[in-house]
Amino acid sequence: MPHPLFTPEIREMLVENDEDGLRTLCETLHPATIAEALDDDDIGVEDVWRLLGTTDLRTQASLFEYLPMSRQVELAEGPARPQVARLIGKMSHDDRVDLLRRLPTRVKESLLRLVDEADRKDIATLVSYEENSVGALMTTDYAWVPPSLTAAEAIDQLRQQAPDKETIYCVYVLGEPTRRPDGGVSPRKLLGVVSLQDLILAPRHALIRNLMEEEIVSLRVDDTRSDAAETLARYDFIAMPVVDANDALVGIITHDDVLDVIQQEATEDLQRQAAVSPIAGSYLEARFGNVWYNRAKWLTLLFVLQTGTVYVMDRYEDKLAVAALVSCLPLVLSVGGNAGSQAATLVVRALALEEIDVLDWLRVLGRELLMGGALAALLGLLGLIRTWIATPSDMVGHDSEVLTRLTYVLGIAVALICLWGTLLGSMLPLFFRRLGFDPALISSPAIATLSDVSGIIIYANVAALFFVQ
Amino acid sequence: MPHPLFTPEIREMLVENDEDGLRTLCETLHPATIAEALDDDDIGVEDVWRLLGTTDLRTQASLFEYLPMSRQVELAEGPARPQVARLIGKMSHDDRVDLLRRLPTRVKESLLRLVDEADRKDIATLVSYEENSVGALMTTDYAWVPPSLTAAEAIDQLRQQAPDKETIYCVYVLGEPTRRPDGGVSPRKLLGVVSLQDLILAPRHALIRNLMEEEIVSLRVDDTRSDAAETLARYDFIAMPVVDANDALVGIITHDDVLDVIQQEATEDLQRQAAVSPIAGSYLEARFGNVWYNRAKWLTLLFVLQTGTVYVMDRYEDKLAVAALVSCLPLVLSVGGNAGSQAATLVVRALALEEIDVLDWLRVLGRELLMGGALAALLGLLGLIRTWIATPSDMVGHDSEVLTRLTYVLGIAVALICLWGTLLGSMLPLFFRRLGFDPALISSPAIATLSDVSGIIIYANVAALFFVQ
Numbered sequence: 001m002p003h004p005l006f007t008p009e010i011r012e013m014l015v016e017n018d019e020d021g022l023r024t025l026c027e028t029l030h031p032a033t034i035a036e037a038l039d040d041d042d043i044g045v046e047d048v049w050r051l052l053g054t055t056d057l058r059t060q061a062s063l064f065e066y067l068p069m070s071r072q073v074e075l076a077e078g079p080a081r082p083q084v085a086r087l088i089g090k091m092s093h094d095d096r097v098d099l100l101r102r103l104p105t106r107v108k109e110s111l112l113r114l115v116d117e118a119d120r121k122d123i124a125t126l127v128s129y130e131e132n133s134v135g136a137l138m139t140t141d142y143a144w145v146p147p148s149l150t151a152a153e154a155i156d157q158l159r160q161q162a163p164d165k166e167t168i169y170c171v172y173v174l175g176e177p178t179r180r181p182d183g184g185v186s187p188r189k190l191l192g193v194v195s196l197q198d199l200i201l202a203p204r205h206a207l208i209r210n211l212m213e214e215e216i217v218s219l220r221v222d223d224t225r226s227d228a229a230e231t232l233a234r235y236d237f238i239a240m241p242v243v244d245a246n247d248a249l250v251g252i253i254t255h256d257d258v259l260d261v262i263q264q265e266a267t268e269d270l271q272r273q274a275a276v277s278p279i280a281g282s283y284l285e286a287r288f289g290n291v292w293y294n295r296a297k298w299l300t301l302l303f304v305l306q307t308g309t310v311y312v313m314d315r316y317e318d319k320l321a322v323a324a325l326v327s328c329l330p331l332v333l334s335v336g337g338n339a340g341s342q343a344a345t346l347v348v349r350a351l352a353l354e355e356i357d358v359l360d361w362l363r364v365l366g367r368e369l370l371m372g373g374a375l376a377a378l379l380g381l382l383g384l385i386r387t388w389i390a391t392p393s394d395m396v397g398h399d400s401e402v403l404t405r406l407t408y409v410l411g412i413a414v415a416l417i418c419l420w421g422t423l424l425g426s427m428l429p430l431f432f433r434r435l436g437f438d439p440a441l442i443s444s445p446a447i448a449t450l451s452d453v454s455g456i457i458i459y460a461n462v463a464a465l466f467f468v469q
Numbered sequence: 470m471p472h473p474l475f476t477p478e479i480r481e482m483l484v485e486n487d488e489d490g491l492r493t494l495c496e497t498l499h500p501a502t503i504a505e506a507l508d509d510d511d512i513g514v515e516d517v518w519r520l521l522g523t524t525d526l527r528t529q530a531s532l533f534e535y536l537p538m539s540r541q542v543e544l545a546e547g548p549a550r551p552q553v554a555r556l557i558g559k560m561s562h563d564d565r566v567d568l569l570r571r572l573p574t575r576v577k578e579s580l581l582r583l584v585d586e587a588d589r590k591d592i593a594t595l596v597s598y599e600e601n602s603v604g605a606l607m608t609t610d611y612a613w614v615p616p617s618l619t620a621a622e623a624i625d626q627l628r629q630q631a632p633d634k635e636t637i638y639c640v641y642v643l644g645e646p647t648r649r650p651d652g653g654v655s656p657r658k659l660l661g662v663v664s665l666q667d668l669i670l671a672p673r674h675a676l677i678r679n680l681m682e683e684e685i686v687s688l689r690v691d692d693t694r695s696d697a698a699e700t701l702a703r704y705d706f707i708a709m710p711v712v713d714a715n716d717a718l719v720g721i722i723t724h725d726d727v728l729d730v731i732q733q734e735a736t737e738d739l740q741r742q743a744a745v746s747p748i749a750g751s752y753l754e755a756r757f758g759n760v761w762y763n764r765a766k767w768l769t770l771l772f773v774l775q776t777g778t779v780y781v782m783d784r785y786e787d788k789l790a791v792a793a794l795v796s797c798l799p800l801v802l803s804v805g806g807n808a809g810s811q812a813a814t815l816v817v818r819a820l821a822l823e824e825i826d827v828l829d830w831l832r833v834l835g836r837e838l839l840m841g842g843a844l845a846a847l848l849g850l851l852g853l854i855r856t857w858i859a860t861p862s863d864m865v866g867h868d869s870e871v872l873t874r875l876t877y878v879l880g881i882a883v884a885l886i887c888l889w890g891t892l893l894g895s896m897l898p899l900f901f902r903r904l905g906f907d908p909a910l911i912s913s914p915a916i917a918t919l920s921d922v923s924g925i926i927i928y929a930n931v932a933a934l935f936f937v938q
Contacts, residue, residue: 028684029684030684030686030704032703032704032705033686036703155669158669159669159670162666162669162670163670168666168669169638169665169666169707196638196665196666196669197631197637197638197665200624200627200628200631200637200665201628201631201632215497215498215499217499217502232728233725233728233729233732234501234505235499235501236501236725236728238638238707238724255707255724255725255728256702256705256724258728259701259702259705259724259727259728259731260702262728262731262732262735263702263731263735263822265735266731266732266734266735266738266739267818267822269735269739270735270738270739270742270814270818271814271815271818273739273742273743273814273913274742274810274811274813274814274815274913275807275810275811276811276814276815279815282819282822282824283815283816283818283819283824283825283833284819284824284825284829284832284833284836288836288839288840291840292840292843292844295808295811295840295844296843296844296847298807298811299804299807299808299811299844299847299848299887300847300848300851302803302807303800303803303804303807303848303851303883304851306799306800306803306804307800309799309800309803310796310797310799310800313795313796313797313798313799314796317792317795317796323786326782326786326795327779327782327783327786328779328782329782329798329799330775330778330779330782330798330799330802330921330925331772331775331776331778331779333799334771334772334775334778334914334917334918334921335768335772335775337806337914337917338744338767338768338771338772338914338917338918339764339768341743341744341913341914342743342744342745342764342767342768344743345739345740345742345743345745346740346743346745346748346752347752349736349739349740349752350751350752350753353732353736353751355751355752355753356752356753360753363753364752364753367753367757370757371757371760371761371764374761374765375761375764375765375768378765378768378769379768379769379772382769382772382773383772414772418768444742444743444810444913444914445803445806445807445810445913445917448803448806448807448914448917449803449807452799452803456799
């Protein structure tokens, strides 16, 4: 969304070609604010380049990083290749890889030809990691020092490194590079971590090797993004080191990357819960075909599962021959789906947050049996009084005994289906996890479908007890 | 969950009363790791105190902060009041308020009597903010300097402040306190922000007033937690200043607090989507009565709404007199609920992430009309072929013309209900937001319920077109 204050101001400056005004704006405001202000349909690719052109390359790069990905791609695909290549040279190492991943191969290759060899190598390494891994999320522009320096020397070294580093608040202590049998050089081993705070507090001549923390909490380059998010959130770190199989430092993950991962995973969990496969991109920007596919495949699967209700209805039809029983069918079935969705969501989320484990299944079962029972008691009561509140019209004129039977059937069936839905919803995610599947595949609609099929059987059998054919 | 490696080690040390071992462990491992290792049923309150007792007060406090809230409350409610009061004196200002909020009034008061006057005042201020506000989330232990210092003097001052501050990486520049008309002293105005990185990079004699960033992105003390999370996530800050109505600095919000808010809000959104009111505490620890109430109230509301289906069934019963039509009813209705849940979830999440706004309703409508149409085409086709795959048993023996009619009814009704559910799911959240309600109240079960009521009408009317009574 455009910025209420700065979007009109920038538009005006662009129209008046007020370069000084634009430069001042870029240099005083936070790049995120400028990027937000540029998110306007009336500000074209040309205009963004003109604005960027007023300021130095470093400011340009940080501003560019805050633009929405679709805008970045639009700019990169345009004719200004050399400018884009210069920006890529200055961008955060993780952000530029994100951008390059999204460009058509032809554009990417022509850009990479214009980039420094060192940057090209770095990009090639980061691109090689799997999309969902820590390797693809990390950045390689970390600050480091050797263990032999003193605190004062280390601070001096950080002064020189600072402008190019993602953060200098976490400083990594690295050993000497070792020569591999094949003649190449292995990356440096991670020996310890020291925070800038510790460096400032330490005596000037204290040695880094004595200051550094050696019990390091680190990530492996092939860990998943979720592992990274979970670990960083638990320890409240600003950044975490990422090491390869030989404990050599290959990158770092920073707190802001983790924030994005957590937001994105929450969105994916919500989508899965509603039986939508995770969709890439924001709601209005996601590709139509992709969204259609991610919705259609689940609707199809649910439809096929739900055909189970037709068979069951066929089989139990004669037990539901009283018209009023059929009238109440959607009401009675809905209870199982609703109670089941609740239970499934709570259990799936508790599994995702590692509050519970498959091994806790007995505790979960106990809790949901009680909970299901307590909910069933309430809803059964509602089912019982349902017929007093409003008698189905085709019951009017029936004798009061039929009405009484219907009342009992509703009360008992609703209570049983509520309990059954709750158990289904709480146990299926644990069962899925046990089998090695993602428990988040148990969506609310899936629970509703399964509970519909079994609900009809319960309802019909309860009905048969009271309405003997 | 207990820690696989350190839990057994700690248990053994406790049994052997190995104080040195426990002390070494506390001093080498990250407090989060120790806290995790203590999360074991066999390690009692007494044991935790014994372990804490081996180390200095500052380590004790940071370890205590990482314990799960339920454990903290258990320790605080125990007999060791003076020890707890000493810990409270050293804890993060936001964490200790969180703890005190959760203690029974009697315990809280007896603890506060044992705490320093300055700490008591600070606690009283923080407790006074609304639970959901930035004020309740922030901490008051920020690092600050006056604008008249040089960079070198500021670093010296930070050296002294560091041990008591939540972070010294963001340093706030504050003005002189002003005297209020009533004789009291107003808090100091926030003049600027300077990062430790900038201080290190600056020449030793540069003045803070020239180094500081004056275009400050800040939060107001009465902003919501979501505002804080959204702003910090957008700007990638480590910390953000919180000011009162007079622009005086009253606290800071740090990146790790925001991470917790984002996790918690995601959990609440998931719960709301499944028609559960947000539940406080983890799955196994949440109070049974509270969970029951937060589930029961929605089940009750949905049950009452769903009784609409009974009326509708009553009215349209004669149009559904063919047995096979009734057999297919749950199948046909489920399509609307499933397609509607998908649309509602996508739109509610897009609203929460501010990807769309109420004003975008026409674009959303256009997109979901197309999407609903494309999904309806697929499902309608599935509905059509449904009867070929498996003919409902009570259709066997019927003439082929009846079968053909049923085929058409299913295909058309499924397509229409799919489209209708999609529109309902996408438009209702926008309508709720427009009316000033939380769009997240549109849960998947609520959409399923509403789509059931209207779905019966659609199905019955399509049926009536083909099966004239």
